[in-house]
Amino acid sequence: MPKTLFEKIWDAHFVARRIDGRDLIYIDRHVLHELHAPHAFEQLAKQGRKVPRPDLTFSMQDHTVSTRPGRTDESNPSGAAFLRAMREGSARNGIRVFDLGDPEQGISHVVAPELGMVLPGATHAVPDSHASTVGGLGAMAFGCGTTELAHILATQVIAMKRPKSMRIRLDGTLAPHVTAKDVALKIIAQLGMAGGRGHVVEYAGAVVRAMAMEGRMTLCNLNIEMGGRSGFVAPDGQTFEWIAGRPFVPKGAQWEQALKHWHTLRTDDDATFDTEHVIDCAALEPQITWGTDPSQVVGISGRVPDPAADPGRRGAIEGALAYMGLNPGTPLAGLPINRVFIGSCTNARLPDLQAAADVVRGRRVAEGVVAMVVPGSSSVKREAEANGLDKVFRDAGFAWGESGCSMCAGGNGDRGEPGERIVSTTNRNFENRQGPKTRTHLASPATAAASAIAGRIADVRSLTGAA
């Protein structure tokens, strides 16, 4: 019986079926963050339960940490209680914390692959909807709430109704300056906010095969924005090369044994999916959001849509345009902006920063624009500095922060001012997310960098002469 890769991974981790119809799925790696874990630690303490596998569990301080140099717990006053509760709960349960000052601290979804905590074909859980970022390595990851987090801590299994399977085949070759972020935004635009609901998505096709590992992570990161329960890319030679030698990755004979298993991690030729989509990316241009959800996307040469042309969604479009302060028919490129943020689990790995730096090098951020780069992990920050990227950004007028989630959701106090128009490399342009009344446009690091220089939403291809 031919199987999809989803079925192979699910079946390999299937422990039991509960009477309520949910499956118990073994979790190979569990990564926590301080915004939600303290409440789960409290639940465990109340119930008198212990964490049986602290060696499979890691704690990350990322959501509430300040990005200022020399930061302490108090640098973000409202974060201090979370950071301490995380430290205490982790210590009580014997879980290693990647704390402020730790050379490997960073955003959980960036650090887990970096250190090889996550492996191809493994299951992974995080109390965060962007858990599936690590799907880029061929792992199957699930986000969950606080109660399920406590359940996984106590049992090492997640309880979940078996999702359906979906394959999205991405055909063609990407044009210069068109990135994984642009592909992901295109997919969400096409499938909608709920297009992946109830499904585990396998991303496949020529575009994915040619995509660097970090790009695959960006692609899988945005899977939740179309409602996907999890999403991954089947591992290949590039994957194995990328993870080889990372600290938590098996070594020696174990590596050989693992490699043999990992080569079986592919969807069988005759396997069928519940849902399939094919998207041709050959003519894709850089994408940007115009509205207040990640499916409200146009190409960078496009215009703000006319609500009258889409009667089914008229109300939603009108609401989004009013919030964003936009009129139908306005070209996106050329809109004046106030702020640029390059960071988050979506787009703050080294190649993201390199792509932005390539645009910025030798140029200046436009007057009146506040621009900030926050590396996805302390390790990304170190590597970027070793390559002189921090200098490129600083010379151009960007602020260069310490690693964390920062302005993605503003959990650490980093945010825009009311009414500001922001180009952001993050994952959500929801109303008020980056600060009350802020107007967020999601785009790739290259587009964000080009926009910072121009002081307006810009087509990176015209700035670099590649158009």
Place this chain on the structure above:
Amino acid sequence: MQPFTKHTGIAVPLLKDDINTDQVAPVQAMRALKPDYKALLFMRARQRDDGSEDPDFVLNKPQFRNPGILVTGHNFGAGSSREAAVWGMLANNIRVIVARSFADIYRENCLQNGLLPVVLAPSDADAFEQRVIAAMARRRSPSISRPRPSAARAAPMSHSISRPRTARVSWKGSMTSGSRSSTPTRSRRSSKAWRHRSPGCRPRPTAAYKA
């Protein structure tokens, strides 16, 4: 968890699609470990720019000051996995959400907390919404009771408006008993047993990494 047996309350129409958890429970309102979950529910929509209450927002209208049931559109609870978006409902005594569909994680979080997520068949949903809107003026309160114990997974729902046959309510055992729908002890036993019979084909984690 408070067991779900019968819930009677005012049904509040918030008939929009894709309402996300940033709207339900803004992260900026979660600046304390134990925030005021009652106040954070739809905090932004409740307030005008000057911080005063927005009388046009449905939960601020006099007839919806004590809500019990939220009636909403497709893909409710999209976005972040934050469980505060469920706790905020419970803090306001909203124990039932009737939606056209739910985002996966939000629905899972509902079931962990005794917040009943109901999806009606499209024809029933249309009728139900019309009745809720009509009741808005008359201040009638539709109520929802738990499915009868004998009912199968596609359990019929009884409420004072109609008896749709296709409401999808699963995991009802734990909802009605009040136990968390995840029962850690039993799961742990299964997980231990599984580890013992695991063929070891997947690499097991090695020694803890020290920086």
